Every structure is written in structure tokens, then in C-alpha cells.
Amino acid sequence: MKLSPFVLERHFAKYEFDVPYQLSCSDCEPLRMQELLALATPDSLRLWETLQFLYTDTNGHPLLRKEIAEWYGNVKQEDLLVCVPEEGIYLVMKALLEKEDHLVVISPSYQSLYELAIETGCSVSRWEADEKGIYQVETLKSLVNAKTRLVVINFPHNPSGTMISRAVLEEIVWFCDRSGILVFSDEMYRGLEQNPGDRLPCASSLSDFCISLSGMSKTFALPGLRIGWLSCSDPVIFEKLLRLKDYTTICSSAPSEILSLIALQSREMILNRNLAIIKKNISLVNEFVRRYPSKYSWTEPKAGSVAMLNILTGQTSEEFCQAFLEKKQVLAIGSHLFNMPGPAIRLGLGRIGFAEALADLSQFTSEL
Ligand SMILES: Cc1ncc(COP(=O)(O)O)c(C=O)c1O
Known part of the structure; x- marks a missing residue:
């Protein structure tokens, strides 16, 4: 297709x-650049100034993954795969889906969250908000069928700025767990909650069968670095994502990883x-x-x-x-x-x- x-x-x-x-x-x-470097700790500034343009670790720089894990608090460094955010969507859709799989995808959504699946030959049901703008879990459940392989969510939501509560997120994750469905949670805007108490846990920390995506582009004001990450604690899924990355970028940009580390340290x-x-x-x-x-x-x-x-x-x-x-x-x-x-x-x-x-x-x- x-x-x-x-x-x-x-x-x-x-x-x-x-x-x-x-x-x-x-x-x-x-x-x-000047604003960001002014935030650097002496150690990170040294990393930046002495940087050698080698190929980097495919999983991502260990210090960067450590800092990302610390930001979440309940995600392990080993469960993180650094990639370009848009690449992360590609890896999930291409490594985990097969022709004739069915997906439920939040709607409206960033186009790659469903388009790559359609191109693979999957069918897609759109999970829309009700007339009050609320995403009802019961509606999501009613869209699932025997072929559903993946549920794709995105909170904070682009383009509406809608959120769900932690209880609703848990209900989605546990429903999918019980039904043998993977969850892909696009969390590119996580950290930008008006009320800090509304911040959701990284969905991948709730189940081995959730993959979360986040990155530096929105929340950290560094879209030009092209750095993001996937998080998943299931080793089989993780391995599939990692293997495909050898065919996309192999590893991330060395300068961008250090600049991302500097930003995360001053988050x-x-x-x-x-x-x-x-x-x-x-x-x-x-x-x-x-x-x-x-x-x-x-x-x-x-x-x-x-x-x-x-x-x-x-x-x-x-x-x-x-x-x-x-x-x-x-x-x-x-x-x-x-x-x-x-x-x-x-x-x-x-x-x-x-x-x-x-x-x-x-x-x-x-x-x-
Ligand atoms: C919801 C969502 N996911 C993923 C992306 C991709 O991020 P990037 O453009 O940094 O690759 C975007 C970008 O707008 C987005 O809004």
C-alpha cells in the first residue's frame, strides 16, 4: 500500500x-545554544567541549538514559531506547504490527500515529471524544475486537490539550493487559500540565505491554535536537524495536544527546x-x-x-x-x-x- x-x-x-x-x-x-549551555553543570560542559563525533550507543548515551529515568522516577534506564520522536512512532508501528491487525487510535491525532499502520495493511478504529470533549473509556472498549493488537493514546492531547486522570489511564492499561492488547502512549507533551498534580505516570511504568514515547521537542523546547525516546519493560518488544533501529538511524546524534542531557539536568x-x-x-x-x-x-x-x-x-x-x-x-x-x-x-x-x-x-x- x-x-x-x-x-x-x-x-x-x-x-x-x-x-x-x-x-x-x-x-x-x-x-x-547560549541559553542552554549557560545551564550546563561543569561535568556536562566538559562532555560537550571534549565531545568526539563517534557513533553512539544504539540504546542512547547511558548518562542521558539515566537522566531520563530519573525524570520519570519509576522507569529503568535499561528500558529506554533513545531515538528521534517521529522515528519512535515508526519503530513501534513497523516492528510490532502486521497486516490485518486492528488498532484503536485516539482521534484526532498526529497523522503518523495511524497512517503507518494503514500502510502496513492494518485497519483502524478512531477513538473520539464525546460532545463535552471527554474521552470515554467505555467508548474505547467498544471499539476493540478480536484482531485488536494495539491501542494508541496521546495525553496531554495534540491538538486539543485534553487530559485524562491517572485512574482512567490505569483503566485503559489494565483493560488492554487483560485483553492481550499492547498500548502505545504518545507522551510528547508530558510535563506541561497546568496543574502539576495532573501529571500522568509514564504509561510504560504501569505494564510491560505499554510502550511510551516522549522527547525533547515540546516540553523541553528543543525540537531541533531531534531527540526522543521509547520506554518499554518487555524484553521481547524492546528487542524488536532495537533491531529495527539498526535500519533507521542506528544510533542518535552525539551532540544532540549531550545537549539533551544538559537540558534534562535543568528540567x-x-x-x-x-x-x-x-x-x-x-x-x-x-x-x-x-x-x-x-x-x-x-x-x-x-x-x-x-x-x-x-x-x-x-x-x-x-x-x-x-x-x-x-x-x-x-x-x-x-x-x-x-x-x-x-x-x-x-x-x-x-x-x-x-x-x-x-x-x-x-x-x-x-x-x-
Ligand atoms: C503527538 C505528537 N507525537 C509525535 C510528534 C513527533 O515529534 P517530532 O516532530 O519531534 O519528531 C509530534 C510532533 O508534533 C506530536 O505532536
Whole structure:
């Protein structure tokens, strides 16, 4: 089967480097080299300055894996496989699925979370939220059948910023465990909870048959490093993922691993910086929605750096985004790129330039 184009990534590729402002970035304001190196401990700075550009450990630098394990608190260093985040999705989908397997995938979702499975010849059922925006476990259970091999979840959720409770996560994991179904939990936005008490445990710490994905791109404001990791405590699954990595990147980028280590060692400072940016942008959106109650509505995100703004102007999301781009040169990602019903645009709340992009949206709205 042919792999369909990744519509969101193609759309970004077409415009993102030519527009002055973006409204829909999913990452947090990317750090600069100087800012990051200023956070380094003397030992990590030495690692950086004396770095030799060797091939690295396929599993990931031991010090980096140790630091990631410490961040989670209940994940073992040996259960971590460092990879590019998008590569992690590829490894899971290609190493663990076979033709005619069935998957249940949270919807809407980042396209690779279902597209690679479709290309493998699997069938996919979409787990959608109810009319209140809540992902009901009973709905998920009703989508499972005898061929279901994998359930794919993503909390904090891109693009809505929705969360589930720890009890709900445990219910999903234990239901899948009992049913012999693997869980793939995309946790790329973990750490960006508005209320720190809402932070979920790494799903892979709850069962051997869960694989978790996270990385430096969103929470740690370092998307350009291209560093992430899979976590899984089942040795057979782990081995399958590791073997496939020999055919993707073999090992990770040596400088990126050390820079990731430096960031993780200063995680509290980086998280607080990012959460402060998100909090400020959330209050700007609340003001904005209050100003235009007949044109927009939204549900404040519980976690993550993205949320959806519903468009009540009568335009489709495609028409709205195109007109906004033409008139104000601001790139906005519409719900059509997520295959979502209802006109809406994604708000990227982690960026400093968001205020300017929102001011442009305000001007655009008053000219409608
Ligand atoms: C939910 C989710 N998973 C995975 C990824 C892939 O991360 P990266 O682009 O750093 O490879 C993204 C990126 O937007 C994402 O939003």
C-alpha cells in the first residue's frame, strides 16, 4: 500500500520558513545554544567541549538514559531506547504490527500515529471524544475486537490539550493487559500540565505491554535536537524495536544527546519557563474570546502547549486559514489538517510570538 502524504508536515514545510508569525506551533519557544549551555553543570560542559563525533550507543548515551529515568522516577534506564520522536512512532508501528491487525487510535491525532499502520495493511478504529470533549473509556472498549493488537493514546492531547486522570489511564492499561492488547502512549507533551498534580505516570511504568514515547521537542523546547525516546519493560518488544533501529538511524546524534542531557539536568527551570509562556498565552486567548464571543469559542487546555479555537464565523477552517495567511501573513493550522469535524484552528501556546500572531488575528477578525 502507498504511504499517504503527511498533510500537516507538508503544510508546515510549504509556509513555515516564509511567514513572520505562526499561530499554531506545537513546540515551546525553542531555546538558543547560549541559553542552554549557560545551564550546563561543569561535568556536562566538559562532555560537550571534549565531545568526539563517534557513533553512539544504539540504546542512547547511558548518562542521558539515566537522566531520563530519573525524570520519570519509576522507569529503568535499561528500558529506554533513545531515538528521534517521529522515528519512535515508526519503530513501534513497523516492528510490532502486521497486516490485518486492528488498532484503536485516539482521534484526532498526529497523522503518523495511524497512517503507518494503514500502510502496513492494518485497519483502524478512531477513538473520539464525546460532545463535552471527554474521552470515554467505555467508548474505547467498544471499539476493540478480536484482531485488536494495539491501542494508541496521546495525553496531554495534540491538538486539543485534553487530559485524562491517572485512574482512567490505569483503566485503559489494565483493560488492554487483560485483553492481550499492547498500548502505545504518545507522551510528547508530558510535563506541561497546568496543574502539576495532573501529571500522568509514564504509561510504560504501569505494564510491560505499554510502550511510551516522549522527547525533547515540546516540553523541553528543543525540537531541533531531534531527540526522543521509547520506554518499554518487555524484553521481547524492546528487542524488536532495537533491531529495527539498526535500519533507521542506528544510533542518535552525539551532540544532540549531550545537549539533551544538559537540558534534562535543568528540567525544572526549563519547564517553569515554558509553563509561564503558556499561562500568559492562555490568558491572552481568554481575553480574545471574551472580545469576540460570537466569532470564537474554546476550551482552556489542561496540559500541553496546544488547544483548539472554534471558528463561528461561518467559514470552513480551510477558507479561514487561507484568508488569514493572505491578509496577515500568519500561518494557522486548521482542523481540516487533522481530519477533524467543525471549523477550528490550533493555537500554539508555547511561543513568545503568539501575542503578535493573536493581535493579527484580532485585526483580521475586526475586518471580517
Ligand atoms: C503527538 C505528537 N507525537 C509525535 C510528534 C513527533 O515529534 P517530532 O516532530 O519531534 O519528531 C509530534 C510532533 O508534533 C506530536 O505532536
